[in-house]
Amino acid sequence: MQNPFRSEAEAFRFLIRTIAYFAVIAIAALIHTWLGLAVFVVATGVIVWWLFFRGDAERPIQTGPARHGGVGERRILVVANETVGGATLRDRIRERSEGVRAEVLVVAPALNTPIRHWASDEDGARAVAKTRLEESLGLLRAGGVNARGEVGDAEPLQAIEDALRTFGADEIIISTHPEGRSQWLERGVVSAARERFTVPITHVVVDVDADREDIR
Amino acid sequence: MATHAEAADHHHGPPIANQSSRVDSRVLGMLLFIASEVMLFGAFFTAYFFVRVVNGIAWPSEGIELPVFVAGVNTAILVTSSFTVHWALQSIKRDNRAGMQAGLVLTLALGFVFLLTQAREYSRVGFAPSDGAFGTIFYGLTGLHGAHVFVGLMLLTFATIRAFRGHYSAAHHHGVEIPGIYWHFVDVMWIVVYTTIYIL
Numbered sequence: 001m002q003n004p005f006r007s008e009a010e011a012f013r014f015l016i017r018t019i020a021y022f023a024v025i026a027i028a029a030l031i032h033t034w035l036g037l038a039v040f041v042v043a044t045g046v047i048v049w050w051l052f053f054r055g056d057a058e059r060p061i062q063t064g065p066a067r068h069g070g071v072g073e074r075r076i077l078v079v080a081n082e083t084v085g086g087a088t089l090r091d092r093i094r095e096r097s098e099g100v101r102a103e104v105l106v107v108a109p110a111l112n113t114p115i116r117h118w119a120s121d122e123d124g125a126r127a128v129a130k131t132r133l134e135e136s137l138g139l140l141r142a143g144g145v146n147a148r149g150e151v152g153d154a155e156p157l158q159a160i161e162d163a164l165r166t167f168g169a170d171e172i173i174i175s176t177h178p179e180g181r182s183q184w185l186e187r188g189v190v191s192a193a194r195e196r197f198t199v200p201i202t203h204v205v206v207d208v209d210a211d212r213e214d215i216r
Numbered sequence: 217m218a219t220h221a222e223a224a225d226h227h228h229g230p231p232i233a234n235q236s237s238r239v240d241s242r243v244l245g246m247l248l249f250i251a252s253e254v255m256l257f258g259a260f261f262t263a264y265f266f267v268r269v270v271n272g273i274a275w276p277s278e279g280i281e282l283p284v285f286v287a288g289v290n291t292a293i294l295v296t297s298s299f300t301v302h303w304a305l306q307s308i309k310r311d312n313r314a315g316m317q318a319g320l321v322l323t324l325a326l327g328f329v330f331l332l333t334q335a336r337e338y339s340r341v342g343f344a345p346s347d348g349a350f351g352t353i354f355y356g357l358t359g360l361h362g363a364h365v366f367v368g369l370m371l372l373t374f375a376t377i378r379a380f381r382g383h384y385s386a387a388h389h390h391g392v393e394i395p396g397i398y399w400h401f402v403d404v405m406w407i408v409v410y411t412t413i414y415i416l
Binding site: 005006007008009011012014015018019022025026029030036 | 250295302305392393408
């Protein structure tokens with residue numbers, strides 16, 4: 001369900017719908033009290049159904065970033081958190097950067113517990129993500145990759161959207177734990193990202209145990 | 217190339233606040249304020265429900281006739297003011313300053329007319345808040361709403377003054393957007409108040 005007061009335009013649309021809703025009920029009630037009650041029940045039921053179930057059957061609208069960077073430059077957005085330092089991921093980034101003028105932005109979503117998220121207690125999560133990110137960037141730069149990084153929103157799709165707005169990207173690499181251990185895969189983050197963004201997305205699976213020597 | 221994290225190390229003073237693009241903090245503030253307002257109005261509507269439905273008192277009380285037509289015209293005035301504030305915002309989004317100024321002035325004028333009409337209605341309606349539960353609920357709900365219209369007019373007055381002093385642009389117009397959200401909320405609440413108090 002979307003907040004109807006997120007912007008003035010949405011609040012205005014909400015007002016128009018409110019007028020229509022009450023007008024229909026008032027007219028029916030003026031004809032007969034029980035008709036008014038029936039219209040109220042039906043209209044309210046339709047609205048509740050529309051609010052909570054309208055999005056289920058719809059495919060999300062795909063969005064793509066505006067082009068950033070110079071001609072001939074490949075901009076790669078990497079989204080990873082616990083796997084951000086994995087050798088498999090670094091190899092894939094190097095592979096995609098070879099032979100082209102590439103700029104890499106690594107975004108590490110600040111994963112947080114739901115309670116801390118609702119309490120806006122993000123400092124710890126951001127500090128952990130920042131530490132991992134800096135280690136990973138150091139290794140990437142040592143390997144000759146032109147990379148920078150930032151800590152992103154806890155929700156990976158939101159973190160991607162935020163990064164696309166400021167960085168743009170020609171491709172996105174999403175790094176996760178293997179199937180069965182990855183919460184992102186369990187929540188369908190990769191498939192949701194493919195539905196939501198027009199940018200080509202590569203999914204890299206990093207087995208942290210196998211890459212342990214690269215991760216502190 | 218320096219990372220954002222490294223850049224933050226050279227920043228003096230308190231850490232830079234993290235902000236997601238999900239919702240702007242100023243809009244979020246207005247949203248939370250409106251949520252509290254909904255609860256406030258909800259308390260008054262609960263009283264209305266108990267008085268009218270649970271206790272089943274006559275609505276309106278015997279011998280009283282509510283000015284439905286005048287209040288209907290007032291409703292039209294308030295709804296029109298939502299259109300004008302929407303016009304003001306759409307204008308500044310297109311860098312049309314004259315449109316924004318005209319929209320805000322019209323909204324202010326319509327809002328004042330609404331309040332004056334309500335004050336005139338109070339003076340002629342023929343009952344007082346102390347005249348039983350009906351009078352208390354009527355004046356409580358319409359008065360609470362009128363107070364919100366007054367607050368909205370104050371916000372719009374500041375926005376209008378700023379608009380004539382050259383503030384706002386297509387990129388920066390939060391000073392119009394936020395009073396606009398509030399004004400639409402006030403309108404929504406009036407639709408509910410008018411329907412329940414005057415029509416049903």
